[in-house]
Amino acid sequence: VWHSTPFAPPDAIFALTAGYQQDSFDKKVNLGVGAYRDNDGKPFVLPVVRKAKQILASDDSLDHEYLPIAGLPSFVKATSKLIFGADSPAIKENRVVTIQTISGTGANHYGGAFLSRFYEPWLGKSKEEKIIYLSNPTWANHKSIFNSTGLTAADYPYYDPKTIGLDLVAFLDFLRKAPKQSVFLLHACAHNPTGVDPTRDQWKEIAQIFKEKEHFAFFDCAYQGFASGDLDNDAWAVRHFVEEAIPLLVCQSFAKNAGLYGERIGALNIVASHAGDSEGGADRIRSQLLILQRQEISNPPTFGARIVGLILSDEAMFEQWKGDIKTMAHRIIDMRKQLHELLVNKYKTPAPGPNGWEHVINQIGMFTFTGLNPDQCKAMVERGHIYMTSNGRISMAGLNEHNVEWVAECIDKAIRP
């Protein structure tokens, strides 16, 4: 009965981790998956997370009962404040609907499924007509998530390979020409894979067109804190869109900023136009999200929610978390400087773009889009044992003082004919 099952290729990002693990070369480096490592290349358990785990371990009142379908109440309440700000008009007016999800992936999946079922401009439309526009390029998993939720993924122009920067003109033009009430996925900060974010002024221009065209903003926020080292700064674009009353939802993940990759803790937030259970009201949206959650996972898991719930609701722990985020963000910024210095001054490596290697310093968050072409990326993996995706993305979090020199040398060798 399985004769017609086609073979699917392995996941591009996780196949790199598997290849790296099997490689016996002593200088091998994993710059594939976006997962933070310390200066010795080891996974990093945030000190504040260690503390939270100790508190949870000594709390005899905790049991293993089901959580409410929407998730752990203390987590759900605090996570929406983290992204929208405690003073957000949407929160004060009870217009935000939040449910706990299986990290950012689960949030994206529910966001797609919810729009597919209930986004009014799409009612009665076919899958081909329910288009979600994704930045070109975007996170490798986005397309497949949305295709699996009854939507059709299409590209919008975002990155300009010639400048290794944002193609703002093409992006704005596309927004203007798209049919009214189109749905666009926006990376809230620290764009994956390019590390290229709009400036605040550019976000304002983008928001202005969303308003005029009544587009829907589907924010994916997987790296809050990683762009600038500051949680509020990194939420600026989302908060600006809320102020402008643009219809939106926000997916959150605590994989990166709390280092809770395997705990799968995240949230989906939908902002309604008003509170209550009248047409379009937050309570109606919540009631349908609960159905979706029940159908898919019944109730969300407890452990990650308890950790993040504790950190977000205890003032001292929240401060400590902010410090831990700064530690990670600043180590990455240091690695940007070191890699840049080696390429420019030590190896004098010809740059792939017009602005030298400035993009290594200027790009934001966990990733650098190096500008290396697929053949050069292949050479990095095959000759240097440096695991990176074929689009030229490297995870800066995999670099450290012991391997940056080797990585720079291999980039130099891969680039020179």
Ligand code: LMR
């Ligand atoms: C990445 O882009 O490397 C991360 O978001 C990990 C993943 O799930 O792909």
